[in-house]
Amino acid sequence: MISAYTGTQVREAEKPFLDDALGPGAGAVLMQRAAYGLANAVISALRGRGQRLYGSSVAVLAGKGNNGGDGLFAAALLAGRGMRTTAVLTAGDAHDAGLAAFRKAGGYAVTLTGDNAAELAAMAGGADVVIDAILGTGAQGGLRGPAAALIEALSRSRPDLVVACDIPSGVDADSGEAHAPVLAADLTVTFGAAKAGLLADPGADSAGRVRVIPIGIELALPWPALRRLEARDLSALLPRPERRAHKYSRGVLGVVAGSSAYPGAAVLACKGALAAGVGMVRYLGPPDVADLVRQSCPEVVCSAGAVADTHVQAWLVGSGLDDSDEQQLQRARDAADSGLPTIADAGALPALPEVLAPQVILTPHAGELSALLERLGVSLDRSAVEASTLSAVRRAAGLTEATVLLKGATTLVASPFQDFFSQAEATPWLATAGSGDVLAGIIGGLLAQVGADVGRFGDQGIDPDARWAAIAAMAASIHGRAGVRASGGGPVTASGIADAAREVMREL
Ligand SMILES: NC(=O)C1=CN([C@@H]2O[C@H](COP(=O)(O)OP(=O)(O)OC[C@H]3O[C@@H](n4cnc5c(N)ncnc54)[C@H](OP(=O)(O)O)[C@@H]3O)[C@@H](O)[C@H]2O)[C@@H](O)CC1
Numbered sequence: 001m002i003s004a005y006t007g008t009q010v011r012e013a014e015k016p017f018l019d020d021a022l023g024p025g026a027g028a029v030l031m032q033r034a035a036y037g038l039a040n041a042v043i044s045a046l047r048g049r050g051q052r053l054y055g056s057s058v059a060v061l062a063g064k065g066n067n068g069g070d071g072l073f074a075a076a077l078l079a080g081r082g083m084r085t086t087a088v089l090t091a092g093d094a095h096d097a098g099l100a101a102f103r104k105a106g107g108y109a110v111t112l113t114g115d116n117a118a119e120l121a122a123m124a125g126g127a128d129v130v131i132d133a134i135l136g137t138g139a140q141g142g143l144r145g146p147a148a149a150l151i152e153a154l155s156r157s158r159p160d161l162v163v164a165c166d167i168p169s170g171v172d173a174d175s176g177e178a179h180a181p182v183l184a185a186d187l188t189v190t191f192g193a194a195k196a197g198l199l200a201d202p203g204a205d206s207a208g209r210v211r212v213i214p215i216g217i218e219l220a221l222p223w224p225a226l227r228r229l230e231a232r233d234l235s236a237l238l239p240r241p242e243r244r245a246h247k248y249s250r251g252v253l254g255v256v257a258g259s260s261a262y263p264g265a266a267v268l269a270c271k272g273a274l275a276a277g278v279g280m281v282r283y284l285g286p287p288d289v290a291d292l293v294r295q296s297c298p299e300v301v302c303s304a305g306a307v308a309d310t311h312v313q314a315w316l317v318g319s320g321l322d323d324s325d326e327q328q329l330q331r332a333r334d335a336a337d338s339g340l341p342t343i344a345d346a347g348a349l350p351a352l353p354e355v356l357a358p359q360v361i362l363t364p365h366a367g368e369l370s371a372l373l374e375r376l377g378v379s380l381d382r383s384a385v386e387a388s389t390l391s392a393v394r395r396a397a398g399l400t401e402a403t404v405l406l407k408g409a410t411t412l413v414a415s416p417f418q419d420f421f422s423q424a425e426a427t428p429w430l431a432t433a434g435s436g437d438v439l440a441g442i443i444g445g446l447l448a449q450v451g452a453d454v455g456r457f458g459d460q461g462i463d464p465d466a467r468w469a470a471i472a473a474m475a476a477s478i479h480g481r482a483g484v485r486a487s488g489g490g491p492v493t494a495s496g497i498a499d500a501a502r503e504v505m506r507e508l
């Protein structure tokens with residue numbers, strides 16, 4: 001599991017180590033570790049591209065704070081390895097000890113002014129590596145003045161390799177909000193712990209690959225602000241049938257989905273659930289949709305019954321529902337009100353009561369989340385949601401008291417108890433019709449199997465209250481991995497994602 005923290009949490013954790021009572025320059029030790037990790041990461045990245053170190057060039061953009069200090073010390077180490085190093089001091093002022101070490105190692109420093117931004121951008125853009133060490137966790141807002149002009153010009157020239165020091169300058173370490181201009185990094189080398197803003201969009205868009213360098217503060221870190229499940233977490237959390245299992249003990253999912261306009265959504269939701277290994281799927285809906293479901297998935301038991309008369313462990317409602325089909329909408333409301341874990345997708349979102357419960361998982365995309373918040377009296381249009389995904393999903397979970405999964409390049413999940421998960425396994429090829437129905441199916445399939453198994457989650461450090469969010473995150477991860485597998489770098493279909501999800505489950 002990757003644990004991520006706000007900038008404030010990391011700074012708090014660093015404080016005890018900065019105390020001079022620990023010895024003179026105790027804080028400098030942390031900076032040396034950070035700089036060493038950054039320099040090594042740059043060396044690995046260059047070698048990974050088949051480039052020689054000796055004679056390669058690096059431009060470090062250094063702000064006046066400790067982030068700039070990290071960058072200058074790292075550049076000094078790189079100069080010591082034979083790289084040609086230039087520092088652009090973006091604030092006139094610079095970290096004294098860092099600049100002294102940089103100069104001593106043979107580095108050349110130049111000060112950014114109002115007049116030379118374009119010239120220095122051209123110089124930095126021609127370097128083999130650019131290190132962005134302008135702003136870190138001490139930033140207030142984004143880049144301004146000449147530093148903003150430098151980054152704008154440099155972004156246009158698309159440097160070969162950009163390495164962000166701790167966080168891309170202009171990205172908020174707590175929220176992932178990006179204050180333009182931000183220089184998109186290929187790699188972010190972050191210190192002590194991943195910052196939450198690197199694992200939430202749009203910050204994640206600019207971060208590239210994230211590498212965490214331990215600096216000795218790890219044991220002082222509090223409960224994480226955000227977590228990301230990795231393959232081994234999924235392996236530990238996924239259900240395996242017991243020796244004497246039968247279809248009912250493995251979990252039964254009820255599905256209320258599909259309409260004459262979108263019958264395929266019901267099929268894809270059922271396929272997703274079956275791929276997730278559920279014992280049985282019971283479909284409730286109109287006869288024409290049920291016919292298609294039977295033809296495509298003969299394993300599914302179809303009826304036109306009521307929610308109250310249908311014995312299941314979890315519900316999936318909403319995928320492909322028609323907003324004029326009052327009978328299906330009523331089923332969706334009954335399911336969400338049943339007290340059973342329920343995934344509510346697409347057409348169910350506008351139909352449910354405003355206040356729900358943690359075991360109800362809502363799965364909006366940014367536009368649907370904007371509409372949901374609008375109904376709750378919060379005016380946040382789609383682009384505002386996209387600009388601030390973590391805060392938007394937090395607000396939605398707080399107001400609805402439900403678990404909310406926001407779909408996107410990075411999928412964020414928030415529980416109403418302030419547990420957050422972020423998964424980023426997906427490929428852009430996943431953005432295809434029906435993909436969300438498969439995701440809903442996988443969530444439903446997992447809810448039916450492990451929703452009641454509190455101990456399974458506790459063993460992995462997940463609170464009982466957070467398990468609904470963890471299940472949604474597990475499903476997002478499986479769905480993302482399935483998309484990558486089905487795509488192989490090319491187009492995918494939603495059915496292909498469901499097929500691949502079964503293989504991903506087997507591997508995990
Ligand atoms: N603590 C530690 O021991 C360790 C910390 N580490 C490193 O330190 C980083 C945090 O360092 P930091 O606290 O010095 O802040 P940092 O992000 O460098 O910049 C803030 C400076 O810029 C200024 N400024 C602010 N906003 C601005 C803006 N929008 N545009 C322009 N300027 C702006 C602000 O000055 P002010 O405006 O307040 O006068 C301030 O001087 C952290 O990310 C990590 O890399 C590691 O070495 C491990 C050990």
Ligand SMILES: [K+]
Binds near residue numbers: 067132133167168
């Ligand atoms: K930075």
